Amino acid sequence: MAPTLVLRALAAALAGAVITPAVMAPAAAAQPAIQAGHQLVGYLHASFGNGAGYVPIADVPQAWTVIDLAFADSTGDGTVVFTRCQPAECAGVESDADFQAGIRAQQAKGKKVVISIGGANGEVQLTNAAQATNFVTSVSAIIDRWGLDGVDIDFENQSLKLDAGDSDFAHPTTPVVVNLISALQQLKDRYGAGFMLTMAPETFFVQLGYQFYGPGPQGAQDPRAGAYLPVIYAMRDSLTLLTVQNYNSGPIMGLDNQYHQMGTAEFPIAMTDMLLAGFPVAGNTAHVFPALRPDQVAIGLPAGQNAGNGWLGPDRVTQALDCLTKGANCGSYATHGTHADLAGLMTWSVNWDRFGSWQFQNTFTGYFGQ
Known part of the structure; x- marks a missing residue:
C-alpha cells in the first residue's frame, strides 16, 4: 500500500540532541472517546476480491470495534463512488439488503462502520472548492445510503503533496490540502458530534515529516513527505482515530535520531511514540507538530505475512503494546511516556x-482481555 520512498536528495541524520518532552507542544483538549475500552479496527474488503476471500459484514466477529469498508474511490472531479464487489469477483458476497442488515446488526452490537476512501489503488485530489463540494455531497450520499457512522481517509499515492513554499503545517496553502481540510470540516458540521473521522496515512506522509517536509527550499525532496500533517493538525479536535500504517514503509527516523526498520517491535514503538510526544517538523523547533491524545492513536499493522510487508508475530505485537502502554519490554528504544489509554x-x-x-484478533483480545 505504500508509495515508493524516494527523495531526490536524502539528507544525513538530523543533527542535534535527542528530542525531549520539554520541547513538545501539549495535546489537544480532552474529549470523550467514541467507545469505552480499547479499539480493534479492521478494513473489510467490500469493493474488491482477492486471495483473502470475501467476508460478509454480518460475519465480522465481536472483537472488531470499528469496521472500515474498503474502498470508495474518486471519479476524478472530487466525486466519490462506492461500488460493492460483485459475485463474479467475490464468491459469497451478500445482497445489498443483507449487506445493509449486516451493518445494522454490527451497529446494534456497539460497533462503528465507516466508509474508507482511497486505498492503495485510489487517488483522490481536491484541487479546487468545486471538487471539495463534490466530495462532501458524494460522501454524504454514501453515508446516508448505507447508514454509516463516518469516514476513514486513506489517501495514498499522489493524493496529497505539498506545493513549493508551503512550509508551515499549521497554515497550509497547497490547494489539495486546504480543500481536503475544508471538506472534512463540512462533513463534521453536517453530521455533528457523533461523526466518526479516522485517518490511515503511511509513515511517509506523517513521521517522515520529522526530517523532511514537502519539496523543501530547493525542491529537492519528494513533495509528499509529511503532507498529511496539516490535515491531521487542522482536524485534531474532531479526529477520532489516527491509525498510521506501520507497514510497507522504508526506514524512518524516530525521535532518537536513529533509523527504524519494519519487521521489529521497535518500528511501531518509535513511530507511535512520535505521535504521542509530538515532534518538530523538518527539524524546526518553531514548527512543532503537537502530541495527539493516546485514545486517538492506534497502531496499524498487517494481519499476516500475506497482507503486507512489515508483519509482526504476536510476540512482537505484544512487545510493542507492553512498551507503549506499560513502559516495559521496550528494548533499546526509550519512549517519552507511558500510555495505558492507547x-x-x-x-x-x-x-x-x-x-x-x-491470529491478529486473538492477539488483541488476549492482551486487552476483551
Whole structure:
C-alpha cells in the first residue's frame, strides 16, 4: 500500500540532541472517546476480491470495534463512488439488503462502520472548492445510503503533496490540502458530534515529516513527505482515530535520531511514540507538530505475512503494546511516556486475519482481555 520512498536528495541524520518532552507542544483538549475500552479496527474488503476471500459484514466477529469498508474511490472531479464487489469477483458476497442488515446488526452490537476512501489503488485530489463540494455531497450520499457512522481517509499515492513554499503545517496553502481540510470540516458540521473521522496515512506522509517536509527550499525532496500533517493538525479536535500504517514503509527516523526498520517491535514503538510526544517538523523547533491524545492513536499493522510487508508475530505485537502502554519490554528504544489509554490496534485487514485463523484478533483480545 505504500508509495515508493524516494527523495531526490536524502539528507544525513538530523543533527542535534535527542528530542525531549520539554520541547513538545501539549495535546489537544480532552474529549470523550467514541467507545469505552480499547479499539480493534479492521478494513473489510467490500469493493474488491482477492486471495483473502470475501467476508460478509454480518460475519465480522465481536472483537472488531470499528469496521472500515474498503474502498470508495474518486471519479476524478472530487466525486466519490462506492461500488460493492460483485459475485463474479467475490464468491459469497451478500445482497445489498443483507449487506445493509449486516451493518445494522454490527451497529446494534456497539460497533462503528465507516466508509474508507482511497486505498492503495485510489487517488483522490481536491484541487479546487468545486471538487471539495463534490466530495462532501458524494460522501454524504454514501453515508446516508448505507447508514454509516463516518469516514476513514486513506489517501495514498499522489493524493496529497505539498506545493513549493508551503512550509508551515499549521497554515497550509497547497490547494489539495486546504480543500481536503475544508471538506472534512463540512462533513463534521453536517453530521455533528457523533461523526466518526479516522485517518490511515503511511509513515511517509506523517513521521517522515520529522526530517523532511514537502519539496523543501530547493525542491529537492519528494513533495509528499509529511503532507498529511496539516490535515491531521487542522482536524485534531474532531479526529477520532489516527491509525498510521506501520507497514510497507522504508526506514524512518524516530525521535532518537536513529533509523527504524519494519519487521521489529521497535518500528511501531518509535513511530507511535512520535505521535504521542509530538515532534518538530523538518527539524524546526518553531514548527512543532503537537502530541495527539493516546485514545486517538492506534497502531496499524498487517494481519499476516500475506497482507503486507512489515508483519509482526504476536510476540512482537505484544512487545510493542507492553512498551507503549506499560513502559516495559521496550528494548533499546526509550519512549517519552507511558500510555495505558492507547486506543489499540488497526489491521489490514479483517479478511486477511480470517485467512490467518484470526491470529491478529486473538492477539488483541488476549492482551486487552476483551
